[in-house]
Every structure is written in C-alpha cells, then in structure tokens.
Amino acid sequence: MKLRLFFIIVGCILLLAGYAHYFTENELFxxxxxxxxxxxxxxWLGKSTESVAHYAGDRIGGFLNATFGNAAELIIAFFLVKEGLFEMVKASITGAIIGNLLLVLGxxxxxxxxKYKEQTFNSxxxxxxxxxxMLAIVALFIxxxxxxxxxxxxIETLSIVxxxxxxxxxxxxxxFSMITHRDFLSDIETHESEALWSKSVSMIMLGISTFFVAVVSEWLVHSVHQVSTSLGWSELFVGAFVIAIIGNxxxxxxxxxxxLKGRIGAAVEIAVGSSLQIALFVAPTLVLISLLMGRPMDIVFTTFELAAIGVATVITISITRDGATNWFEGVLLLAVYLILGTAFFFI
Structure with missing residues (x-):
C-alpha cells in the first residue's frame, strides 16, 4: 500500500515537471x-538498488548503490558538459564528493x-x-x-593522461576489492534483509528509474543556468551544493x-564508495566524453574546490580509520559541511 502511494506521488510529480518543461516559460518553476x-x-532508484543488493551481498550491493546513486550526477553532468558549462560541472563534481563524505556519511x-551507541565496520x-x-586529491592537485x-x-593533454x-x-x-581480496574487505558482520521485489523485477525497476532520472536531468539542466543568474547564485555554489544535494x-x-538498521559498514561503502567513484571514474570519464563532443574540458579545479575536497577527505579519514562510529562524529562531519556551504555561498 505504501509503495503504491509512493508510485502515485512519483507519477504526479513527473507529470507536473513535464508540464512545466514543455508548456510553461517560467524557468524557476x-x-x-x-x-x-x-x-x-x-x-525510487535507491529502493531498486537496495532490492538488487539483497541478491548480491553488501560489497557488491554497496557498489551498485553507489553506481546507480551516481547516475543522477553523471547524467546531469553529461548535459552540463554538452552545454559547455564546465565550471558548473567541476563544481557539481566537488559538491558530489564532499556531499557524500560529509552530508550523506554525516x-x-x-x-x-x-539508535546504536557504537557501530563498527571493516577498518x-x-x-x-x-x-x-588521497590519490584523487593528488590527481586533482597536480x-x-x-x-x-x-x-x-x-594542460588538456595532461588532463587526458x-x-x-x-x-x-x-x-x-x-x-582488488570485488575479486582477489573480497573476503579480506567484507563487512565484519552479516545481516539479513528482505528485498522489495524479485530479482528480475528489481532489475526492471532499476532500469526504469534510471531512464526517468536521465529524462528529468535534462529538464533540470535546461533551466539551471538561468535560475542561478536570476537568483544571484554563483555557478560554484549551484553546482557544489544545489545540484549535488539533488543528485545525492x-x-x-x-x-x-x-x-538505521545497524549496517553502518554498508552505509560507509555507499557514501565513501560513491565519492571514490565520482573522483576516480565519473570526473575522468566526463573529461574523455568532452573530447568526443569537440569541446575539451580540462581537469583543473579551483583553489576553493581543491580545499573543500581536501578538508572533506582529511576529516573523513580521521573519523573512519578506526572502523567504529558514534553520533558525535556525525555531528563533526555535518559541521564541516555547513562551514563549506556557507563559504561557497559567499564566494
């Protein structure tokens, strides 16, 4: 019953977004x-990936959650690259990385x-x-x-390399993590969970939700530049926080x-694994895609963006290195995110 109501709401919102895109000129709307x-x-994408993850285990499930969770960011960034909004692309990459490390994990x-006094995972x-x-920071810093x-x-050649x-x-x-050392890096506890759908239905749901994310992402990019200009927001702030929060x-x-189910290891895998995927795969892929479009994008990030990624990485390493978490560490991560968000807003 709850799922049926959820899908009714999703359908109504999709119809409203489609109406706004095709039949109105109000870009803020x-x-x-x-x-x-x-x-x-x-x-919807999250429910689908969680259901698929039930059949694949925590490690592969976490990877699937991170991959399809990043579908929105990748698709949005693709259309931004197509429009030549490279600075907003880099800002959205920055925002996605720090958003996962600080906001999602926090x-x-x-x-x-x-709910639990202390939660542990594989250190x-x-x-x-x-x-x-650290590899990602070095690669962006050089x-x-x-x-x-x-x-x-x-610089373009260096970016490609x-x-x-x-x-x-x-x-x-x-x-390394999925094949040769899978057991070495597996979660320290096993957890039982129930899938929402059968394996085949879960895969179908995953495909359909990803398709709709792609469609609506194009609608979003169509209006984002004009909205940021009219509201007086910088491309850096819109990309790093507005688009990143939506995409996350x-x-x-x-x-x-x-x-909340006591599976902090899987939650860390999603949050940190998603940031790694963005830094090591999504960002480089966008550089290569831009070449195919004839409008090369370099991998040179601003000092503000590098500082934000560096700070987020340092505090995340400090908090997760012992393989245990508590609620106060979450407060610390969120505090850093709010500090960075305020700083980006005033840039």
Whole structure:
C-alpha cells in the first residue's frame, strides 16, 4: 500500500515537471519541479538498488548503490558538459564528493549513532578508501599546480593522461576489492534483509528509474543556468551544493536506511564508495566524453574546490580509520559541511 502511494506521488510529480518543461516559460518553476522530481526518482532508484543488493551481498550491493546513486550526477553532468558549462560541472563534481563524505556519511553516522551507541565496520576497507581518496586529491592537485606553467593544449593533454590513469586505477580497485581480496574487505558482520521485489523485477525497476532520472536531468539542466543568474547564485555554489544535494538523494535514502538498521559498514561503502567513484571514474570519464563532443574540458579545479575536497577527505579519514562510529562524529562531519556551504555561498 505504501509503495503504491509512493508510485502515485512519483507519477504526479513527473507529470507536473513535464508540464512545466514543455508548456510553461517560467524557468524557476521548471527548476523547482524538476528538482523535486529527481529527489523522488532518486528515492525510487535507491529502493531498486537496495532490492538488487539483497541478491548480491553488501560489497557488491554497496557498489551498485553507489553506481546507480551516481547516475543522477553523471547524467546531469553529461548535459552540463554538452552545454559547455564546465565550471558548473567541476563544481557539481566537488559538491558530489564532499556531499557524500560529509552530508550523506554525516547523517548516516549521526542517526545510526543515536539508535546504536557504537557501530563498527571493516577498518581495512576504511584504510584502502583513505589511500584512494588521497590519490584523487593528488590527481586533482597536480593540474592546478602546473596550470600557470603550461600552455592550454598541454594542460588538456595532461588532463587526458590523468583521466585515463584514474580510470585504470579505479578498475583495478574493483578487481582488488570485488575479486582477489573480497573476503579480506567484507563487512565484519552479516545481516539479513528482505528485498522489495524479485530479482528480475528489481532489475526492471532499476532500469526504469534510471531512464526517468536521465529524462528529468535534462529538464533540470535546461533551466539551471538561468535560475542561478536570476537568483544571484554563483555557478560554484549551484553546482557544489544545489545540484549535488539533488543528485545525492539516492545515496541519502539508501545510506540512512542502512545505518538505521545497524549496517553502518554498508552505509560507509555507499557514501565513501560513491565519492571514490565520482573522483576516480565519473570526473575522468566526463573529461574523455568532452573530447568526443569537440569541446575539451580540462581537469583543473579551483583553489576553493581543491580545499573543500581536501578538508572533506582529511576529516573523513580521521573519523573512519578506526572502523567504529558514534553520533558525535556525525555531528563533526555535518559541521564541516555547513562551514563549506556557507563559504561557497559567499564566494
């Protein structure tokens, strides 16, 4: 009954967003309805991936949650690249990384910690995640350092080389974590859960929800530039916080539900794994996609963006390295997120 009501609401919101996009000229109305639609679609996506994860286990399930949870960000970013809004693309990448590390993980740790005094997960996995995030910071830092020393064509070449190396590193990480060392990095506890649908229905739901996320994402991008201009918001703030929060809705719902069920290991896998996927796969992929479109995007991030990613990574490593969490650590993560959000708003 609850699911039926949920899908009725999703259908009504989709119809409203479609009406706003095709039959009105009010871009603020288009932006608001598209944003609300993506949030509900991301919740649908989250339910679908959680159901699929039931049949695949926590490690692969966490990967699926992160992958399809990032579908909204990737699709939105793709259309932004198509429109040539590269600065907003980089801001949305920054926002997605810090949003997952600070907001999604912070809320999961806080709410899970209020229900359970302490939650534990595999500290070895946390250690490897920390090393991968440091790799991402190094890869983003190097082009920014050399930007003033190299001509644009060489910066583009450097960006392509780094993008390819990051994708290779991420693929090898999947081989390491999913195949050769899967047991070594598995969660320290096993958990029983129930799937919402059968395996085949779960896969169908996953495909349909991803399709609608793609459609509505294009509607959102159509209005976002004009809305940011009319409201006086910078592209940096819109990309890093507005679009990132909307795009992170799937991770929010999935990670929070898992944390409240005492499965903080799976919640960490979604939040941190999603950030790693964005930094090591999504961002480099967008660089390569931009080449195919004939409008190359470099991988040079601003000082503000690098500082935000660096700060988010450092505090996440500090909190997760012992393999245990409590509600106060969630407060710390959320405090840093609010500090960064305020700073970005005034830039």
């Amino acid at each position: 288009q932006f608001i309805t598209s944003s609300i639609a993506i949030v509900f679609l991301a919740a 809320l999961s740790v806080l709410l899970g910690g209020l 070895k996995l946390a250690s490897h995640n920390a090393s991968l995030m 082009p920014a350092v050399f930007m003033k020393e190299l001509p644009p064509i060489k 780094i993008a390819v190396l990051l994708i290779i590193a991420y693929v090898l990480w999947l081989v 809705a799937a991770e929010h719902s999935a990670a929070l539900l898992l944390a």
